[in-house]
């Protein structure tokens with residue numbers, strides 16, 4: 121008889137934090153260096169005599185991530201040393217948090233076709249990354265650029281029941297952290313260890329648990345879970361093998377998991393509190409500051425955008441680029457209409473960027489500059505065409521929008537007597553078009569209107585000019 | 596014996612021990628594993644001295660990572676059988692070749708060296724002098740201190756080097772400290788711990804008694820008391836010291852700098868052979884002991900218990916200092932050490948450290964002068980220096 125089985129999955133997710141410097145030294149943190157060992161100092165390369173100095177920003181970002189995942193923030197948080205030898209670990213220990221992690225007891229809701237499930241977050245802790253080994257010929261080389269880059273590790277309870285839930289959860293983390301700038305979430309900046317066991321449906325007892333280490337792509341995670349679940353079920357159903365608690369790795373090529381050597385997995389890391397880092401106390405004032413500066417999380421933000429009439433497609437674009445979302449928020453804060461502003465950014469600017477071979481994230485206009493253009497257009501003091509010309513100059517040549525408009529005379533104050541004079545002149549110099557129009561050829565209006573606009577060099581409200589022109593032609 | 600591992604400046608007035616980094620000059624902590632290591636920067640204390648116009652004369656020999664009694668087991672400086680052991684920095688100060696010297700007090704070696712050479716050494720309150728640039732072993736209790744011929748010299752140098760340093764996360768907030776050698780200590784109360792006195796030989800005892808008599812003659816009250824926790828405090832410190840040292844010297848693996856074995860076929864052999872060749876017997880014993888007390892099965896009974904003992908000792912010492920201004924103790928059990936086999940070093944150092952461990956364990960200041968040690972509560976260095984000056988004056 122084939123039993124019904126249930127998957128039980130827990131995740132440990134490492135996320136690289138987006139900080140200006142590393143976690144314990146002043147080397148540039150996230151901004152990727154070009155050459156190996158470009159971004160190292162005596163501290164993060166394990167020279168004697170150097171001491172770790174805590175980067176306060178890491179604490180703030182980790183706490184912010186915790187708040188977004190509905191965690192409690194531990195007011196007293198400490199660092200521990202984890203000992204193991206590997207050439208990419210210059211001190212032969214990693215500084216991490218074992219006993220007093222910064223965040224505990226969070227909750228994330230994950231929605232799949234099977235329904236919504238609560239995923240409990242056990243803890244979030246801060247730690248430093250290790251370096252990288254590069255193998256070539258008969259030698260191996262060490263690149264310490266990544267050592268001491270700040271990470272958070274988010275540990276869930278074994279609350280997932282399917283690979284779909286896992287992938288949905290990871291996607292949610294990714295867009296949440298990316299849209300708020302907590303992490304750039306670039307390729308490899310999010311890595312996962314998956315704990316998995318299988319039990320008979322309805323059983324309270326957990327099955328034998330295996331851990332699949334260090335996977336970076338959602339696709340690999342999905343495949344690994346499916347393979348591993350099948351392996352467990354085959355073992356339970358047909359006795360194909362005896363399951364043991366062990367650590368495994370996923371091989372992307374064969375799509376299978378393999379047990380890792382015991383030596384790597386049964387290590388005693390001899391954790392102990394790091395005496396060089398004083399316990400961090402997060403007092404009320406600091407926590408309030410962190411809360412006040414917390415960027416609005418994806419869900420709330422998307423909801424607010426939707427309410428303001430921004431389309432789902434536009435919201436999706438905004439969520440994937442936190443700098444663009446920030447620009448929109450700032451422009452709205454400066455008094456522009458949300459829906460209009462979104463269209464300016466995601467239609468007008470995006471179009472110009474695309475033509476210039478640039479990406480949305482390359483948009484470099486300031487909120488002040490953009491809101492100036494939008495407001496001028498709204499007030500009828502700048503026409504859309506001129507605004508677009510300005511945007512092109514800004515995007516392609518880095519022009520200052522306000523200065524550019526003035527230079528080009530786009531925003532020259534124009535009174536109706538000036539417009540009238542221009543219209544009179546256009547009528548006078550286009551007799552053919554005038555008689556055609558008067559004979560009923562509506563299209564002929566465009567020639568006269570175009571002549572007016574040319575004369576006005578883009579200034580003036582086109583609607584107003586058009587109306588005035590039609591009035592004149594009635595005579 | 597040789598004093599210097601490397602001469603920096605012939606006309607220098609301050610010597611620096613070799614566990615302290617000096618830019619572009621050998622800084623090897625007396626160990627083969629750091630052979631040829633020249634750092635890119637100087638320790639904060641060295642920088643502050645140079646900024647204040649002091650010349651550094653050179654690097655003095657130390658025992659490997661400062662783990663031995665007084666510096667007898669340096670890779671670069673050998674003592675002959677039966678020779679009397681002296682600390683290099685302490686001897687240079689004694690001979691007057693240098694005005695003062697910097698040393699790192701981690702497990703009492705600097706204080707013992709000062710006592711045997713009859714010069715002064717102050718191990719200041721933990722966190723008052725930056726440890727930036729100290730080749731660190733036991734971070735939670737090591738402290739950079741000063742050798743000088745007398746209290747005034749020590750105070751002068753301390754004033755220059757003490758104060759907050761942002762590069763050291765354990766550095767305390769105050770930007771500077773005052774070291775007064777003429778504080779009023781006429782009505783001070785000093786106690787002698789009977790259990791420690793009993794561990795010393797007659798010469799050392801006699802020295803303590805005469806030191807106490809001199810203090811009494813100046814109106815200082817001296818009492819003998821019984822205190823049962825110094826042994827436990829020492830065991831706790833040895834556990835923490837070995838564990839932290841084991842962890843901190845892990846980075847010396849032959850991969851990045853220092854000694855690399857010529858015999859290896861893979862990374863494991865590179866580690867094992869480099870470290871086997873690079874560390875001396877005593878360091879290896881400390882590594883093994885430290886590794887053991889941190890292991891999963893022993894952590895709760897050893898390391899964690901040592902942390903608890905540290906808290907209890909801090910409480911007990913606080914109680915003691917509510918009644919007394921200072922504790923007067925021996926520094927060594929004998930008035931001289933002879934060269935001995937390194938295989939006996941671990942036990943010997945463990946036994947001798949009973950006199951020196953409490954200040955390391957809980958960060959208290961300790962002043963060695965005239966062959967004895969005075970311990971006070973945190974930040975009470977001025978009282979120690981002033982008491983010591985009373986006795987120095989009598990000797991004049």
Ligand SMILES: [Zn+2]
Nearest residue numbers: 145147161164
């Ligand atoms: Zn660095």
